[in-house]
Amino acid sequence: MGKPLGAPERGQEGDRGVVKVYLALAVVVGVFLYFAYSVATLPGSDGLPGDGGYISDEVWYVTSARNILHDFFKTPANSPYYTTTLDCLTNGSKIVKEYSNLNAVTVTGEVKCYIRRGFPYPDKEGILSYYNFEHPPLAKYVIGLMEAIRDEPLFWRIPSMALGAATLVLVFLSARRVAGETWALVGTGLMVLDNTFRAMSGIAMLDIYLSFFTALLVYLHLSGRPLGVGAALGLAASVKYSGAFPLFGLAYIYGRRSLWSFAAVFLMATSTFILANMPIAGQLGVQRWIHEVLAALSWHTTSRPPGPVASNPLDWLYMHNSFALYINPDIYASGTPAYLVALVYSLYRRDDVSLLYLSTYGGYWLVYLLGNHTLYSFYTTQFSPLAHILVAELLAEVARRGRASSAGDAQGVAAVEN
Template identity: 85%
Template sequence: MKEYLALFVIIAVFLYLTYTIASLPGSDGLPGNGGYISDEVWYVTSARNILHDFFKTPANSPYYTTTLDCLTNESRIVKEYVNINAVTVTGNVKCYIRRGFPYPDKEGILSYYNFEHPPLAKYVIGLMEAIHDEPLFWRIPSMVLGAATLILVFLSARRVTGNLWALAATALMIFDNTFRAMSGIAMLDIYLAFFTALLVYLHLSGRLLGVGTALGLAASVKYSGVFPLFGLAYLYGRRGVWGFVAVFLMAMSVFTLVNMPIAGQLGIQRWVHEILAAISWHTTSRPPGPIASNPLDWLCMHNSFALYTSPDIYASGTPAYLVALVYALYKRDDVSILYLSTYGGYWLVYLLGNHTLYSFYTTHFSPLAHILIARLLSDIARRK
């Protein structure tokens, strides 16, 4: 009972800290009021566009982004754009392009779907926009998934260590600047972290089809969600090919099912083309922009991505990544293999030619690193 009370306290502290991030005003939304944080400008807006164009549902909002010829005497302009041939208004309009919170002033944003990444997280964000299209609502799923990931880390670490060290590792996640920050922002990586943590928990529980389902869901958030597949191939391959085949087929089925609303309207040919284009995009360096980093930088907490300024919030990570990596190379148990596989996947992308990686990608493998930290602490305690 005491361990659950301690876990509750950890989760409560974590949610308070993530709420302080989620309640930041952001920018490029309503003039003089709230707006978007970091890359929310791409994910939140593409979610709104998918909601409108693929699910035929407008966001629930008093704001309309439209053209001047659609205005009426009751329309009140609240935002004008430089890079978009439109205005955002409240009040009655004769027609509109999009209903929802004012868009960031980005060229082409009104028809942007973010096909560089699969759609699952954008479905969730779009659902929140259908309920109420305001910044805090976009970020609620991230906060919930961040807390749920901590619970999965505790449950997984308890399986390999015990309550004390599982609690210690879970508490350490509060000090992971990247994981904590991404749990308060409507971006994709916290969804990826949750499904990867779920995969590890289900693997340790011996639930083969559950592992495949979690892998398929992770891959439906970002294509990097497939990185644990290399480790799973090794782990299941030692026991016979059919276990890995079952995981792979389940993952493919889940991925296809999640993508059906997109593929159904685009057509299979264009959908496949978009996937191939995304793979090409992910293995090619992009033009200069935010501070890029390589996977070695992440271990040394160098070249951190700036998520917000004033207050300054950086995706600066934690020393736990490096400690866990060294321990994983020594231990080489199941969680170690999955950690090495997931982290190594980013090195593969880097070596294939994409040198514009960002430090917030570490959100993906932070749960695995902290499960390993629990095992390390337990090993140290037993040797004393």
């Protein structure tokens, strides 16, 4: 019997299914970008009086990026504003911001000289010479590049939105390898519900960069590209030192196969990290740069003075003691139950993605046990991609077992009837 006229071939059905999945993925990414943009366009504070400004810890990262752009790359930000001293003003200068903690003013118009060109600084003591050496410089290079194009709040946040969307795509592509397209799409959609990841994708802070490179590392590992894994690890560590946390899992995964494989990953990561830091080390001098790195590692293992609500890695699993990113509207880095679900499943599953999740999450416990008890809930942005890949894998496994159980029941019924 021939097939009905106009019935599609199986390949055509498959192609249509793939198209539907990718259209759904585009919708998920579009919804995510809408939410990220709604954060990125919030007014902020401590910038222009009565106008836009900084959100949360942007006060440290955006300003240090501007300082690095000016002092290390000899390039001023593209802005009509100048932060300068009173003796540099002219008759054409118009003061737009005065400071209580800085011996400076921000002006528009003509100036005889200036300290910094760019969007008005927050009123923080020492901010005009702050480079944020507590963290490596890679993300600040990107923010500085945006400031060189146009130094205003939305432009600082464009890379965060783009990297957030790219991270979702990487989560889908990675989850597809271990869970299939349907459950990969579900896991990616659930990631949009992660309050922390969604909010951090609209703010010019470091953690969304860290999330992207961690997701890239997982994708390259599942694709069988160890040198790419090393490069992604080095890039993650060049954003924040916590980017190196997957190293523990990679040491176990690659060390089981061959010490040479792990050595290749490690050497690629180290080389990438050094290359990313060369613009800073080249001007500071190697000895001063090493001193700054060691000082940063000491800083990261020491508790800070009281301030924003701190938390420990256990709090993150239960969404307790969440960091306030913005007030009115209230935006908290409150995370998602997926972190706990993924942790329990990874302890059971113990595959490569599970090991990388345990390694990354466990790295924060290591920092906590070494003495730093002022951790913050937005740090979960880094391992959110891993958690949602595991959730997709869990859902796929539950679905498989459900189908197998249903098939077994049907066979049993048929046997009884016969």
